Amino acid sequence: MGDRTHTHPGAAGRAATADRPTSLRNVVLVGHSGAGKTTLVEALAQTAGAVNRAGRVEDGGTISDYDEIEHRRQRSVQLSLVPVDWNGYRINLLDTPGYADFVGELRAGLRAADAALFVVSAAQEADAVEGTTRAVWDECAAVGMPRAIVVTHLDTARTSFDGMTRVCAGLFGGDDPDAVVPLYLPVHGPQAPDGHAPLTGLTGLLAQRICDYSSGVRQELPPADGERESLGEARNRLIEGIIAESEDETLMDHYLGGGDIDIKTLVDDLERAVARGVFHPVLTAAPAADGARQGVGTVELLNLVTGGFPAPPERTLPAVTTPRGASRPAPVCDPQGPLLAEVVKTATDPYVGRMSLVRVFSGTLHPDDSVHVRGHGLTGPGHEERPSHEAEVRVGALTSPFGKQQRPVTRCIAGDIVCVARLGAAETGDTLSAKEAPLLMEPWKMPDPLLPVAVRAHGKADEDKLSQGLSRLVAEDPTMRLEQNQDTHQVVLWCMGEAHLDVALERLRSHYGVQVDVVPHRVPLRETFATRCTGRGRHVKQSGGHGQYAICEIEVEPLPPGAGIEFVDKVVGGAVPRQFIPSVEKGVRAQAARGVASGHPLVDVRITLLDGKAHSVDSSDAAFQTAAAQALREAAADTRIQLLEPVYEVGVLIPDDYVGAVMSDLSGRRGRVVGTEQAPGGRTVVRAEVPELEIGRYAVDLRSLAHGTGRFDRAYARHEAMPPQLAERVRAEGEGVPG
Template sequence: MRDRTHTGTGAAGGAPKAGSPAAVRNVVLVGHSGSGKTTLVEALALASGAVNRAGRVEDGATLSDHEEIEQRRGRSVQLSVVPVAWDDHKVNLLDTPGHPDFVGELRAGLRAADAALFVVSAAQEADAVAGACRAVWEECAAVGMPRAVVVTHLDTARTPFDEMVRICGRIFGQGDPDAVLPLYLPVRGPEGPDGHAPLTGLTGLLTGRVSDHSSGERVEAPPSGGRLESYRAARGRLVEGIIAESEDETLMDRYLRGDELDTATLVDDLERAVARGSFHPVLAAAPASGRGRQGVGTVELLDLVTRGFPSPEERAVPGVTTPDGAPRPAPACDAEAPLLAEVVKTSSDPYVGQVSLLRVFSGTLRPDDTVHVCGHGLTHPRDAESPRHEADVRVGALSSPFGGQQRPLDACVAGNLACVAKLGGAETGDTLSGDGDPLLMEPWPLPDPLLPVGVRAHGKADEDKLSPVLSRLVAEDPALRVEQNQDTGQTVLWCMGEAHSEVALEHLRTRYGVRVDTEPHRVPLRETFASRTVGLGKHVKQSGGHGQYAVCEIEVEPLAPGTGVEFVDKVVGGSVPRQFISSVEKGVRAQAARGVAAGHPLVDVRVTLLDGKSHSVDSSDAAFQTAGALALREAAAGTRVQLLEPVAEVGVLVPDSFVGAVMSDLAGRRGRVVGTEQDSGERTLVRAEVPEAEIGTYTVTLRSLTHGTGRFERAYARHEPMPPQLAERLREG
């Protein structure tokens, strides 16, 4: 925050130490794909001395040693942790994927972090910034997480820095754009042949000093005369913003009187406002060029992280309960307090097996400790609740993550991150506590996967392994859901989007050796009768010896949606003996479950048993069950059987400018718009009812239609009659 020449305290290859929670900073990087998050992390690692110019550490490993799937796709698909040392602090940089399909990895990063850097590219449109960042910014605001904004790609920008600041103020300001202001102004060099002027330094608005990188090394200098006018205007606005957030009420009076305010006082007030999440500085950054180690803005950014962002001690620990649900006070973030940690990510290593990334919230975790692992399972509208699990587990060796590498770790104090291998089958979201005082942390919000992909085993060997492997895949990635649909008999993998599904299927093949074939998702249809009808079921067989004899007459009438199947007995005179009434009902219900026309369950009908015949010797329970089923099938032949399709209640939240396009698209999906509601930030919530068959891939369409700014939720509403032409086409197909 204070402009000065800085060399950092991290030595190349040296692992930063965290002896106490006060020395730790956990910072998550958030941004859209292509914004430069990973490049920024590498630049910060270089500036701090964690890696050399080639991006290597002492053992020759590179910071960019990503999974093969990431190298092939050219984008991050998982959370990566890179610790660096700066001013006697350990800074854990949590690099998250920018693609919206991998929001589960982003949520894990948010859980492990105490502050957030929102990385936005000046080379991309404002809609891309809003689509990727606005919802996450609002989530951070709801819990008071400190945030700052880093603008990248100014060398090739289509948008100048001052315009990017205005865009960020509009998107992130939440009605107060003066809470999102720059701390530095970019300094540019002469234009090159391509018409772009390189970023060569920054001018500090509070100190007036310039960090000049034009020589390849960071050198401080006073601002040049040509920039003084823009500097004074930006500085005045920044000072006013700091005063507005200051707890010192005398500052405003002194400022209005024209008194010169002490720079140290302004910096202290700024750091406090940033730490409590009420002021959000904007910085520009570019990686180092030439032989220089410190890229433009990297020193300033590391200073902001260590001085302005809070330590874990200053952040509240998430709520905790006992395993049976009794509330407990959250322990303090203290290295000497009882242990409380959480598995924020689970991955598989081909050599060591399952690896759990832990955030220690309280106490100290050491190798060979015995801990209590408790998981509350995950609840999802399409799944049964997975069982809560508990076990006492011995912790093996600890390691500190460094990109794709692991470094030995003696102990992990409160506030720090560590990796543990083979932690007794622990899943993402599980809580670790002392074995004598088991606790359970409240779960973090998980996204609802809305893209269904039907999967089936490719061969017999794959079929035997598919179910347990899918369970392991979901345990690693809580943004995935597996549904075993009893109505369609289909195994459905619910994903966040196409990229998410492709990565999950590739992990099945390459990581677990299971081949699967995909198929279109089938929605569970139902059947019902269109009108009242009657049916006669006659099951008479005589082939010598004991025969079979049962006759029953039924009436079937349609009922209101959601009624199910009712069975009514109106037999008089004992034509069907009392002991066989239930047999007829069993046969009717069994046939209703199998369907009477297209093989879908029959619902919303009343079946009335009117009459029948029996034989004193040949009648039996099985015979009357068969007769009941035959009677229902005959009744179906005498009327039109309607196909019912599931209809979902859909809520689509989009910017106002996309409302018309979204409503038109929903209408094309046979949807009925039932209302709109104005939401904050110039957005509208469109409520509609849409057949589920029409919204299987809607998450992909909506993302394209709204440039990534729209999101939607869905919930089952009811089954409704399918249009006759579609039902006929389905029967013929």
């Protein structure tokens, strides 16, 4: 692996399709922002002959600048697919954003891939492997996804491959740090006065050969005199790690007895261990220097992908049911089998229109096929429900993306990934299957968006397009939720963070022509009576003909939290005729919904009708509703009205090092810490009850406090009395509190 020869893939730019699933490799690149994932993808594409020496495709653009938002921000914000051909294999490279706000794009890449390359930067050593990257490693480990590690930026001053390898072994190795070991050692050129030492090649530990890239093209050279001995310790550790994971139990005894093990046996065992997800080699790579044809380490990395990572048929497919919920055996990865595919990403291009990135798990997809589309319903606390949906649609053109180009293809077999045009109303996460045998794949996990942002149309022209634009936006991005809050009458976008919001608003503007303004998010408050009191409502009018006549006397008393509105009739002697009792109840409930002091709904009170008067001619349903509302307002004027704010149960998962800081921060947010729990991996869950007013921006603040290593969830608990000084400010404003 990596020490073998390779063949050039031939002419670049052809939209060839794979002819069998075993010749496919689907690989997702994972790493923090700035680790060099996109640069690595470009270097691999250049080595494979897919782009020229300047990193350009046929239309003159690069493979990473096709999205205008990414181009302006100089940061990846969405999942992108770059297919390359190498040694008779089609490799689908899935480049993911490294910033935590775009974790939805990362999860989509994990769903579409069969193996992962974790890209870490040596320039920052331990800080280079952020909390998000570590969490994704754990997710991959839980499902047995094969992983390898690529160390970048080794040509930067004061970097250490050995130091970065130790960091990775400690962070990723878990109970078996010996499963994270180098496969190659870097070779540096002369060091400059500023400490910069260019990466010129690699030394293969198994074959003990130098892979020299100093000429711009890879050459294999024997090590210099004395170098073999210096490789001994690293080579022995690699061999011991391979043997420890070998399925041949006799190898360890043979090795410990001093016997030699041939290179082919070691390479074969290494590839099997990598494919099983139990061994994680560490490699390094660097982009090609000016005028060079190949980047350092790119040949070795491509060989690892084709030789060590599994083909799609080796992957266990997600669980499958029928649309009615009956379980079905998961189809196998067979081009001749029943169609089973999934939309892993949906995007709208201003010129091309709506495009769906589809992973085919079984069967073969062709242009103009009629397929069954089925999607899962989405629900969440405080969010609009999105019901499940299904339809039959005709597939549009199939294309293989590469930069700005969309290269037409005639089919997409099981195991491959393709872009599909005009797939109707299909959304991210939807299942495609045969019309005669519809199926539904188990959804992949998506984090809940926890940053609420209220928006409104910028102008009259935007109002008509706002609803449709927002609906399309959340259909494309499952990590975004849309809420029409009935209490505050606000349109709220729930996002992963500020960068996520900025990109969403930019897409609204550039893709859908909708300009919106961000306004303060309002927290839905409630009102209640602090003490028992009475009120009298009198609605008497004479205007010729039939008049209006109704008098109500009520008593209002507070109830325990969560009791709602309770209405009691204690009228005696028919002072209020029986037919008008429901009118009184309707009137007080309507007034309670509107509020009695600062415009927030009244809750947790018992309203008792004590007495009243009626007129045989002028009394009516409307009159008693009006009198009842007046009585409730009068009662409110004679007592103290207490404002209630929503309180949420919050669970914060953070490394043990940040427990004290998080607990102190929660206390400063008027939170009550109710307990802590130990979690795997040296982490702790801090549980607290915190007013919603104090956690509106907690998704952003926690990321800063825990350096990107923490995450939290929240669930509504109850409404509680707001502190008097804060309540007075709310009353002075006359509206809800910004969250």
